[in-house]
């Protein structure tokens with residue numbers, strides 16, 4: 079299957095949708111925004127992010143912060159207690175290991191507490207404008223349902239598959255477009271297959287109509 083024309087269609091329809099505030103900032107704030115965003119809706123993340131950065135400015139003051147104060151600022155993001163401690167640890171690490179400057183290499187980013195593959199790629203793509211494909215829950219679900227990867231694939235398999243299919247200049251927009259498409263059409267529960275332009279090629283839709 080030649081997936082590129084299909085994915086390109088999603089990019090052309092969804093890549094221009096507005097980005098959330100927590101990915102449109104300097105690298106340190108995008109990094110912290112990604113920690114906040116895990117298992118949390120964009121609107122909740124953005125509101126917590128604004129409260130946090132109206133009180134703190136960057137790694138210097140966050141590294142010395144009392145996690146209890148951060149908890150109050152970021153509530154009700156998911157796991158706000160753990161995240162407040164992780165945020166302090168991440169700020170300390172950036173300060174101690176990188177002189178307060180967020181690195182622009184994947185290998186360095188994933189050493190920062192709370193930063194896994196997805197957040198490292200988000201920082202690379204959105205804060206540094208470097209070609210990277212973050213695979214979040216929406217990108218992962220859409221790629222598996224379409225049949226781009228097998229049902230037992232891992233997020234890194236989706237990342238590798240998309241990197242093979244999508245030309246490098248579209249790596250950043252493909253993430254954004256698939257996230258928007260996943261939220262609007264290919265929803266986690268009750269995907270709108272009847273009005274989805276991809277239903278003819280989608281493994282999930284074919285399987286559903288066969289039953």
Ligand code: SF4
Nearest residue numbers: 264271274277280283
């Ligand atoms: S046909 Fe359904 S499952 Fe497949 S991509 Fe579209 S909405 Fe998702």
